[in-house]
Amino acid sequence: MHFVLVHGGWHTGEGWRSVVNKLERMGHRAFAPTLVGHGHDVDKHGITHAVSRQVVVDLFERENLHDTVLVGHSYGGSVIQKVAEICAERISRLVFYNAFVLEDGQCLFDENPPHYRDLATQLCAASPDDTFLLPFDICREAFFNSVDRDTASELWHRYFSPQPAQPFRDKLDLKRFYSLDIPRSYLNCTEDIALPPGPEYGWHPRLSQRLGLYRLVQMPGDHESLLTSPELLAQKLVEAGRK
Amino acid sequence: MHFVLVHGGWHTGEGWRSVVNKLERMGHRAFAPTLVGHGHDVDKHGITHAVSRQVVVDLFERENLHDTVLVGHSYGGSVIQKVAEICAERISRLVFYNAFVLEDGQCLFDENPPHYRDLATQLCAASPDDTFLLPFDICREAFFNSVDRDTASELWHRYFSPQPAQPFRDKLDLKRFYSLDIPRSYLNCTEDIALPPGPEYGWHPRLSQRLGLYRLVQMPGDHESLLTSPELLAQKLVEAGRK
Amino acid sequence: MHFVLVHGGWHTGEGWRSVVNKLERMGHRAFAPTLVGHGHDVDKHGITHAVSRQVVVDLFERENLHDTVLVGHSYGGSVIQKVAEICAERISRLVFYNAFVLEDGQCLFDENPPHYRDLATQLCAASPDDTFLLPFDICREAFFNSVDRDTASELWHRYFSPQPAQPFRDKLDLKRFYSLDIPRSYLNCTEDIALPPGPEYGWHPRLSQRLGLYRLVQMPGDHESLLTSPELLAQKLVEAGRK
Numbered sequence: 001m002h003f004v005l006v007h008g009g010w011h012t013g014e015g016w017r018s019v020v021n022k023l024e025r026m027g028h029r030a031f032a033p034t035l036v037g038h039g040h041d042v043d044k045h046g047i048t049h050a051v052s053r054q055v056v057v058d059l060f061e062r063e064n065l066h067d068t069v070l071v072g073h074s075y076g077g078s079v080i081q082k083v084a085e086i087c088a089e090r091i092s093r094l095v096f097y098n099a100f101v102l103e104d105g106q107c108l109f110d111e112n113p114p115h116y117r118d119l120a121t122q123l124c125a126a127s128p129d130d131t132f133l134l135p136f137d138i139c140r141e142a143f144f145n146s147v148d149r150d151t152a153s154e155l156w157h158r159y160f161s162p163q164p165a166q167p168f169r170d171k172l173d174l175k176r177f178y179s180l181d182i183p184r185s186y187l188n189c190t191e192d193i194a195l196p197p198g199p200e201y202g203w204h205p206r207l208s209q210r211l212g213l214y215r216l217v218q219m220p221g222d223h224e225s226l227l228t229s230p231e232l233l234a235q236k237l238v239e240a241g242r243k
Numbered sequence: 244m245h246f247v248l249v250h251g252g253w254h255t256g257e258g259w260r261s262v263v264n265k266l267e268r269m270g271h272r273a274f275a276p277t278l279v280g281h282g283h284d285v286d287k288h289g290i291t292h293a294v295s296r297q298v299v300v301d302l303f304e305r306e307n308l309h310d311t312v313l314v315g316h317s318y319g320g321s322v323i324q325k326v327a328e329i330c331a332e333r334i335s336r337l338v339f340y341n342a343f344v345l346e347d348g349q350c351l352f353d354e355n356p357p358h359y360r361d362l363a364t365q366l367c368a369a370s371p372d373d374t375f376l377l378p379f380d381i382c383r384e385a386f387f388n389s390v391d392r393d394t395a396s397e398l399w400h401r402y403f404s405p406q407p408a409q410p411f412r413d414k415l416d417l418k419r420f421y422s423l424d425i426p427r428s429y430l431n432c433t434e435d436i437a438l439p440p441g442p443e444y445g446w447h448p449r450l451s452q453r454l455g456l457y458r459l460v461q462m463p464g465d466h467e468s469l470l471t472s473p474e475l476l477a478q479k480l481v482e483a484g485r486k
Numbered sequence: 487m488h489f490v491l492v493h494g495g496w497h498t499g500e501g502w503r504s505v506v507n508k509l510e511r512m513g514h515r516a517f518a519p520t521l522v523g524h525g526h527d528v529d530k531h532g533i534t535h536a537v538s539r540q541v542v543v544d545l546f547e548r549e550n551l552h553d554t555v556l557v558g559h560s561y562g563g564s565v566i567q568k569v570a571e572i573c574a575e576r577i578s579r580l581v582f583y584n585a586f587v588l589e590d591g592q593c594l595f596d597e598n599p600p601h602y603r604d605l606a607t608q609l610c611a612a613s614p615d616d617t618f619l620l621p622f623d624i625c626r627e628a629f630f631n632s633v634d635r636d637t638a639s640e641l642w643h644r645y646f647s648p649q650p651a652q653p654f655r656d657k658l659d660l661k662r663f664y665s666l667d668i669p670r671s672y673l674n675c676t677e678d679i680a681l682p683p684g685p686e687y688g689w690h691p692r693l694s695q696r697l698g699l700y701r702l703v704q705m706p707g708d709h710e711s712l713l714t715s716p717e718l719l720a721q722k723l724v725e726a727g728r729k
Contacts, residue, residue, distance in 0.1 A: 138699060141669070141699050141700065141701045142699065142701075145701045145702055145703065146703075146725070148728055148729075149728065149729040183384070190704060191702050191703070191704055193700075193701075193702045196691070196695055197690070197691035197694070197695070197702070198685075198691040198692070198695060199441075199442060199685060202691070204440070205439070205440035205441040205445070206441070208440070209439055209440070209441060213381060213384055213385065214384065214436075215384045215385075215388045215436075216388055216434050216436045216440070217388065217389075217434070218433060218434055218463075220704075239389070242391055242392065243391075243392040426627070442684075442685060447683070448682070448683035448684040448688070449684070451683070452682055452683070452684060456624060456627050456628065457627065457679075458627045458628075458631045458679075459631055459677050459679045459683070460631065460632075460677070461676060461677055461706075482632070485634055485635065486634075486635040
C-alpha cells in the first residue's frame, strides 16, 4: 500500500517518522510532506490554507502517485478534503485520523470551542507573524494525556512550532469534495480530547458522520498517538486504509 | 448455560456456527434456529414478522427449554422482544447484542436512517418477492469494518441472502414486553457502525436505555463480530447471559 | 506519589484496600479514610455532607500532606470538590474517578435519574435513621456488571452498608471550587453504568466537561472497578494523578 500522511497544526512531516518506519517494515510505502509555513526557522508570513496544502498536490504529481491512501490528522483533515478535489483519481481512500471534516464554507476555527479561538486570537496578536503556539500546559493535558510529563515535554519541544493562523480562518469551498465518491475511513483514538468530547465539539461521531458511508476504526490513544503510540497507529492506518 | 441465538437480517442460523462451537467447548449448550424466510433457496413470499419468528417459539416448546438465555442480534432483537412475551417463564435473561429494541407500536424501519429505508424500498421494488440484499460495498464498510476486503467478501457471499422486507415493516405490539421483568443485558461492539453512531440512530446508549435496568457488556468488534470475532463474542455472551 | 482516596456512597475506606496495596507495591503512598457516617455499626443520625467530609480535611492536616493527589470516586467527587476549597495548596491534582462533579448550588440527587431518587426516598422513609441501601439486584446489574453473580454478591455484602441520605440532599456552595486552578483528571471506566449512559445522566463527557481543561484517562471496567479490577485501576490512578 502507498500512503501520503498529512500532519496537523503545529506539526511537520517529521512527526510521522516512527509511523513511516513501521509502515515500511510492514512492506508499505509512505510519504510525509511538511505543509508550507510549518516548522522551525521558516518564514510564516502570508501563509494561507491554499499555499500550505499545495505541497501535497505537488507530491502526488511529482511522484506520479496512484492507488494511494491519503491520510489527514487533525487540521490535516481539512487539507485532504481540498487535495482530494484535485487528485481524486489518484486516491484509493481518504483516512481522517482524529481529523477535521469541514462542511462547505466553513473554516477550521468554526469547529473549535470559543476558549480555543479566543486564546488563538490573543496569541496571534502578540506574535510578529500572525502565528500561535498552543502552550505546553494545555497540550500536556489535552494532547499528550496518555504519557508522563517528561515524555510530553520532550515531544512537544521537539515537534511543535508556531502555527500560521490564516489557514484556520480560510473558509473552504468544499462543494466538489462532497460530490466525490472516494471511499473514506475515520480512525478515532478513544482518549483524544484535543477537541472536547461530546455532541458539541467531539471528533467522533460528530465529524465522522459528515463522511456519509465510512469505515470506523478505533484504538486507545491520545491526540498525539502518532508520537505516543506509533506502532499501533501504523497497524490501524492499514486497517483504515485498505480496500 | 443454555442459549438460544437469534440471528439478524440477511442471515441464517448458520452464521452462529463458530460461536456455538466455542460455547459448547466452554461447556454450554446453544441452539441457533433459522428464522422462516431466511437463507438461500427458500420461498420468501408472504413472510411477516410473526411468521418469521414462530420457529423460535416452537424451538422453546419442542426442546422444552427452561432457564435459557435468549440472545437477539440486530433485527433479532425485535424477534426476542416478541418471543419473550410468549416464552417468558422459560427465559432466564434476554441479551440484546447490537440489537434493535423497538418501542411499542414501532417497526424496524422506524429505527433506520432514511437513506437505508429508501435503498430498501428501491431494492424491494426491483425484486420478484419483496426482498432486498444490502450491497456488498455498503456491508464491507459498515458491517465488516474490522476485517480485510477478501475476508469480508467471502463472509458476505457465504452468509448473506435476500431479506424479506415485510418483517421490517410490521408494527409490533410490545405492551406485554414492556411489562415483563426478565433480566436483560445489552452487548455492544464498540466499532459497530451498521447503525450510524450517535444520539439519533446509534445502538448504544440510545436503544439500550429502553431496557430500563440492564447490564452492559462491551467488546471491540464490528456488526458481524459473530463471524469476525466469534471466540471473543462467545465469552462476552457468557458475561452478558450469566445470572 | 502521595494519594488520598475518597470512596463513594455505601462504601468505606476498606473498599480501597487492594488498590492501596497495589499503589504501595508500585512505590507510592496512599490513604483511604472512611467518611463519617459510613460503614456497619456506626451511628448515622444527623450526618450531613459537611460532617461526612471533615475527616478528609483532618487527614490532610494531621498528616501534613503536600503535593498530594486527591481522588474521589462517585459520591466522593462531590467530597473532593469541597475539600479542595480548603486544602487547595496541599493538592497537586484532583482525580475524578467516575465521580460526580456538581455545579455550584447542586446536590448529588440533582444529578440522579428520577427512578433512583424515588427509590432512595422510599427506602429512607422505611429506615430508622434516614439511610438507604441500594438493593443487591440493582447493584449486580448496574455496579458489578463485569463479574459473575457470586463475586458480585460477596463484594456487595462485604463492602456495602446503608448510606446517610442527607449528604446527597445538601446543596453545595462551589463558587470557590470553580475559581481554583488545581490540575484535574477524569478517570472513566468504559462499562460504568451506575449512572445511565448518555447525554442526560452519563458520567463522561457530561460531568467531566465541567472540569474545563482536564486530562482524560479511560479503562475497561464497571462502577466497582476498585473491587473488581483493582490492579489496573491503580495503574490508571497513577496515569491520571501524575504531573
